[in-house]
Amino acid sequence: MSRRERLAEDERYREWKGGYRSYDIVKEACIAFGVVLALAVVLTILFSSPDEKPSTLQSWARTDPVDFVTTAVTQLDGSSGTATYGPPYNHASGGQHILFIRPQKWLGVSHPVNTAQDFVLAPLRAITGQPALQAAVTAYESAPADQQVKWTSAFEKAVGSAKANADGSVTVPPGDYGPVAPMMAGLLGFAQSGGLDGALLTSKQFYQTDYTKPLLFMADGGVLSDRAQAERLLGGQWGMMNETGSYPGQVWLWLYTFWYQIKPFSTSANADILVMAIMGLLSLALILVPFIPGIRDIPRWIPIYKLIWREHYRSLSP
């Protein structure tokens, strides 16, 4: 069909000059509202909604102290996920990119997080009545950088064989960890008392609604991902579509999570930006369906419309 023919055909559908029947739009809207409200209430009575209690640094430190300490030492030596993330938290990496397009880097470090300072040293400095702990922090801070790395690397290797004790403390095999061992023990105790949750939240001001720091700290460890795996919420489990328990989830995200399951996205370090780009293009395509040849013609080729308007077509037959 030429463009002129297409425009002429489109003009013919502009106005309906055929028959009408009486119709009560307000009554229809009221009935529809009542039906949806009733359905929502019935589903509520039948199934309620999920509400799994959040994890805290305190609950994490108490139930899996070894994982807590393992994560804490990587925060101190700058090898944790957050510490190596890049923008918007720090400059440790350039972030994800597609060819030369690097929006993560271009938009910069807008939420600066220094994991050693913010997650370990500053909270330890807030603990009072423990002069030995404060001396350990001072010894660490005043040591040269390469000495700090020796201590933290040794501790990281050893914590793989660490054991959790009944009193909540962690025992690591003997080694030369310098002040790192008492610092980690001090941070663990602080977290188990609930103090670390508060310290990370109110570090800037009293009133806070920004949970960036405690969430990033927890996300670097296993506390959230272990629960997520049990609930099938991990990325590789199509988790984006799922809800906790047996509740239906976000079914409309099926295409979004689909890309993460297949190569090259499933093995790419730039998976997120690639998927966002594809979904951005497909979203634009959805908006522009009326302008896309082929896509806009499928309704004619697959004539479901003949079923929808069968009464109308029947009324036209002699």
Next chain:
Amino acid sequence: MAAIFNLNHHAPYVHWHFLQMSVSNIVVIVLMVIVFWAAILIKFPTHGMRGKS
């Protein structure tokens, strides 16, 4: 307020090659398809005057 059916337990899942989906989500998708076809195929009652515009 306790629900009649407790859905706070791990969902059964369906695996097919790389596809993984919870039974709950499959139920929702199947229902959508059924409702779509039912809406098209079930006869719609037309009441009222058939008048001219």
Next chain:
Amino acid sequence: MSVSQHEPPVSAPEPASWSAWVRDRAVRTLPPEKLLPDKQPTYVASWIYVFGVLSLSALAVIILSGTILALKGPGWWHFTGIGHFFNSVHLWSVELFFFVMVVHLWGKYFMAAWRGGRKGVWITGSITFLVAIPCALTGYVSQQNFDAQWISTQAKDAMNAAGIGSFFNLLNFGQMYSYHILLLPAAVVAIVIGHILLVRRHGVVPPFKLAATASRAGRDGAGPDAREASS
């Protein structure tokens, strides 16, 4: 006919009257009988047509239940049965909203409802769907439970990779709550209002003309030479 002495003198609106210009434009584009019609074309005879008003109804239930949750603050529903009830109504109305909206989208696609100058209707409808998705996301991360913790720490990677994370921080509860209860619902409602006004202005799209009926010009109601179909 001369103007009666009792009628006020009729004068054209002054060029400087913005109010009169807006009113005249509005009434000309959408006269009351188009805005709230009491008749519909005879071809509107399928249950698929109710999914638009069902989507609107679901949105209304979402907003009403959300308003009650907002009245009592974000922590309320965790600690009271009645709060949990309204949270559940809010969640299920969201599930119903996406359910009926997608069925509505499927129906409108297979009707090629953008025909006859109705591309704006399709565009506003698809944008509604696309804006509803981040609106739901901000809701999920505002739940203040484990689900919110997991979703925010995962989805932040997609936001950050696209640079969006620099000004839209999923881990910032205060920001996400503001987006969820005000900014994004306002955007959804504004786009839906535009969508509905466009439908009222252009009318529901007429059926495709079948080739077999093309020669019976006018009986199918479409086209400039159409005559009114008799009942």
